[in-house]
Amino acid sequence: MSMSGGWFFVTVSEAISVGNTDIALPGIGSWIAVAIAQKNLPAIFEAILAMLVVILIYDQLLFRPLVAWADRFRIDNEQSEDQPESWALNVYRRSRLLDLMTKPFEQMMRWSYHWQPPSFGLRAATREVDSRVADILWYVLLGLLGLYAAFRIYGFAHDNLAWSDLGTAVGLGFLTLLRVMVLIAIASLIWTPVGVYVGLRPRLTQIVQPVAQFLAAFPNNLLFPLVVSLIVLWDLNPDIWLSPLIVLGTQWYILFNVIAGASTMPKELRDAAENFGVHGWLWWRKVALPAVFPYYVTGAITASGGAWNASVLAEVASWGKTTLHAHGLGAYISDATATGDFRRVVLGIAVMSFFVVVVNRILWRPLYWYAERKYRLT
C-alpha cells in the first residue's frame, strides 16, 4: 500500500499548481501533466511503460531481496514451506565486493553495542499505577492539542466561511463515501470469487499473484488520462464514469489478499468439504467465504483507504482544455487547491479526515476484529 501510495503522490506533486503558482519539477509526473495538456496519448503510453520498468527494477533489486532476507527473522524454528527467493539477494550474498565494502560498518556496529543512552534519571514505568497516570496525562495532552487545533481551524476559517460551507463539505463527503463504498462493493463482488478461484489453484496463483501485486504497486494515476480521454470522447456522465478511477489502483489489494487467503486454506479442509459433498452455494457460504474473510477484510481496509486518497485526484480530471468534475469531497479539495482557496482546502481535508476515521472506527475495525476472532485459520 504505502509504496504505491508514495509513487502516486510523488508523481502528482511533481507538477502542482496552487492558485496562480505553477511548480513543475523534472520527473514523470510533470511529463504526464504536460502530456495531458497537449492531449498527447503516445507520450502517456511512454510514461506508463517507463513507470512499469522502474517498478520492475525496484521490485527485483530492492523489495524482493528485502522480503527474502527478512524471512530469516521469522520466529519459527522450522523452515517455511516456500521460502521467498530472490536472485538479487543471492548475488549480494555471494559478492566479495559487498562483503569488503560492508566490513567497516560491521565494525562500527560492534562499537555501537556498547553505547549507553544518556540517562536523565528516568526509568520506564514498571507499575500499573505509573502507566495509568502516564496514560491519563497523554490523553489530556492529546485532548488539549485537539482543542487547540479546532480553535485554530475555526479562527482561520470563520472569517470567510459560513456554516453552510461546512454543510456543503459534509454533504459532498457523503457523496464521496457513497462512491467509495459502492465501488469497493463492486470490486469485492468481482474479485472475491476470482481470488478464491485463483488461490485454490497453486499454479495459477504463481502466475497471477505477482501480477496483482505489481499492479497494486503501480501508481495508477498514470492511467487516468487514458480513461478520461475516453470519457471526453464519448461525452459520458463524469459523476458516474470518473468513479471507477477511485478503485483503479486499490482494487488489487482485495484480489491479492483473497488469493493469499484461499491459497493458505489447508488441503485437508478442502478434502473434507469435498468428501462430505459440500458444493455450490453451500460451499461458498460455509467454506470458501469464511476461509478468506479475514484476508478480504485486510484487503478491503487497504483498498478503501487508498480509494479516499484517490478521490482527490479522480473526481477532477482534465484532458487538454476540458476539465471534468464529479460531485464529491475529493473534487471540492482539488478545486479549492486549484483556485488557491486555502480555507476551503483546510475545511475539505478536515472533513475528509473525519469521514475516514469515523468509517474506520464504526465499520472496518469491528469487522477486522470479528474476522480475526472467528474466521482466522490457525
Add this chain to the structure above:
Amino acid sequence: MAELLNVEHVRRTFPRGGGEELLVLDDVNLTLREGEIVGLLGRSGSGKSTLLRLIAGLSQPQGGNLSYMGTPIQGPVQGVAMVFQSFALFPWLTVLENVQLGLEALNLPPREMRERALAAIDLIGLDGYESAYPRELSGGMRQRVGFARAVVVHPNILLMDEPFSALDVLTAENLRTDLVELWGNGKLPIKGIILVTHNIEEAVLMCDRVLLFSSNPGRVASEIRIDLPQPRDRTSPAFEDYVDRIYVEMTARRVERMRQIQTQGTTSIAMPLVHVSPNQISGLVEALAAPPYNGKADLPDIAYEQELEVDELFPVAEAMQLLRLADVEGGDIKLTHMGKRFADGELNERKEIFSRSLMSNVPLPAHIRKVLDERASHNAPKTRFLDELEDHMAEDAAEEALKTVVSWARFAELFSYDDDAAMFSLENPT
C-alpha cells in the same frame, strides 16, 4: 460376505518438473468386505494416504479400477466418509454445525438434521460440547468431532487417515478403545473401516487384516490376518507375536534392498538418504551398547523402550546400517565393531569414525568433498550438486539427500555449508 469396496491394479503418478512422473502407487489391490476393519500399514511415502484419497474419490488413478458396491468410483462418493489426521474441522463452525455440514449437503429437513447430528454427538461422547468452537477443544475432543461428522452421514465405509497420530499417547489409546468398543457393539452405522497408520501396534490392536505397504513406489507387499478376539490385550504373547512378525516383514525387505546396494559396491551418488540427525544415530548407538541390550536388540523392544514409532526407528536403523555402525537382520539390530567403538568413543573420536564411515560408505558426501578438494576456491554452489542429483532422482528426494548430507558432514566436520548463499565450502567459520 458382501464386498463393499474393490480396488484392482491401481496406479497413481504425480507429474514432476521436466515432464517426468513420480510413481506413488503401483498395482495396488484391495477388497473391503462387510464387517471388516482393514489396516494399511507402511512408512510415510508409501502412498497409503494417496490410496485413501483415491477411494474417497478425491483424486483419480492413472490406471486400474476402483469400485464401491459394484459401481466405479468417479468422484466423491456418498457413503464413503473420511476422518482426517489433522481433524480438518471448520474453525468458524461450532461442534454441532461441523457435524451437521455433511447433512446440509444431503439437503435433509432441518428437524431430521438436528436429530441425527445430536444422536451422533451423543454416540461419540460429545454431549455438552454442541455449541463449542473447535479451538476451545482439546485434540482428543476435536478428533471426536471428526468421527461424529463422519458417522452422522451413515456411511457404508469409514476411511481413517492416521486419525490418532496427532494425539498424545493416552488420548489416542482412549479414543481407539472407545471406537473398537462402539464397533464391536454394532452401534456405529458403518459397514466397514479402512485405517491408514504407521503404528504397528495400533494396526494389530484394531484391524482384522493388515496390508503392509512398501515405499517408492507404494505397493502392497504382504497381507497379515489378525486372528485375535476383540478386545485385544497388548501384553498377550499372541499380540506380541503379531507385532514381531510385522516388524520382521517390514525390516527384512528394506534391509535386503540396502544390502544389495552395498554389495553391488555402487558408486552412484543418487542413493536416497532419509534425513536422520547424527544425534539420533548417536542416541540409538548408545542405547544399543548399554545394558540390557549390550550390543544387540529386538527392534520392537528397543522401539518401545525408546518410545520411537516405526517411522522414526526405521530410518535411524537404516542410517546405522548404511554407515556400517550396525547390522539389521530379521527383527534384530546388532552393533558392528565400528559401532561399538563409536559407542565407547569421546566426541572427537566419534566425529572421526563418522567422517571415515561417510567417506567410505556414502557416495554423495565423498563426492562433494572430492569436488571441493579439487576446486581452487574450495567452494561450490548447492545447485551444482542438486542438478547432478536430479538427473537420477526426484527433486524433493534430492533436496532431502542434500539436507541429510549437510547435517552429517557438519557433525563429521567434513565440509561446511552456508545456507544464506547456498554454498558448500571447505573453510570452517572462524
